[in-house]
Amino acid sequence: MIEAKTLDFLKELVDNNNREWFQANKGRYDKARENMVEFAASVIEKLHKIDPTVSADLDPKKCVMRIYRDIRFSKNKTPYKNNFGISLPTLGSKLGGVEYYLQIQPGKSFIAGGYWMPEAAHLKAIRQEIDYNAADLKKIIDNKKFVKLFGDFRKQDQLKTTPKGYDADNENIDLLKLKSFIVAHQLKDKEVMAASAAQDIVDICSKLYPLNVFLKNAIA
Incomplete structure (x- = not known):
């Protein structure tokens, strides 16, 4: 579980985001x-049993992302993130590919999955898979339990124009215009601090697992 002291540290960091503090x-x-590394290790162990493409040998230390911000090209010059991120890539994926992602932030924690802003070749492959097998994707994202947990899959970043190679009247144009293929479920502080937190989060991951399978198959 995530300890209260971890959340307290992040809360205070928001008001003291400077190197001296x-x-x-x-x-x-x-x-x-x-605490985050230990939690990541627990999640990895349990998640591997549900999704074998999440390697049991993932190094939890490497999965917990740096808290230091890259401020070189940012107007926001605060040096530290106000959250801890845990990236859990699937086999063959780089960080940021088809993965599960857990963010711990007081009042704003969430568990997510899918593929955020795919590279050009992968985006093309995913759109082709949607064009060929849209029914398979819609069976996943339109499931009532899926929608209750993650909301409307279609309501994320979309192209303003029709993607090259597809017609505007394509029956699945709303899916083909997507630029990302992700879902997220918000977590309350009491949920991440519960003794069962790791298992509870993995249970949510099991519901988005079919989406990751669809995406993995598309870019295989």
Whole structure:
């Protein structure tokens, strides 16, 4: 489970996002990160049983993302993220490919999955898979339990124009115009701090697993 001290550290970081405060509280950060690594290890162990493409050998230390922000090209010059992210890639995927992603942030935690902003070749392959096998995707995303957990899959970033190679009157144009193929479920603080948190999150992942399978098959 995520410890209350981890959330407390993140809450205080929001109001003290500077190097001086961070260095003075480095010990708290180290303990918070250790908590995240232990939690990631628990999630990986359980998730592998549901989705074998999430390797049981994933290094949880590498799955917990850096808290340091890259501010070189950002107007926001605060040096630290106000959350911890855990990226759980599927076999053959780089970070940011077809994956599960857990974000821990006070009041804004969530578990997500799918493929965010695919590279050009993968985007083309996914659209082709949708064009050929839209019924398979719609069976997943229009399932009532899926919609209740993750909302309307179609309501995410879309092209304003019709993608090259497809007609505007294509019956699945709303899916073909998508630029990302992700879903997310919000988590309350009490949920991530529960003793059953790792298993509860994996249970949610099991509901989005078919989406990841569809996407993996498309780019295989």
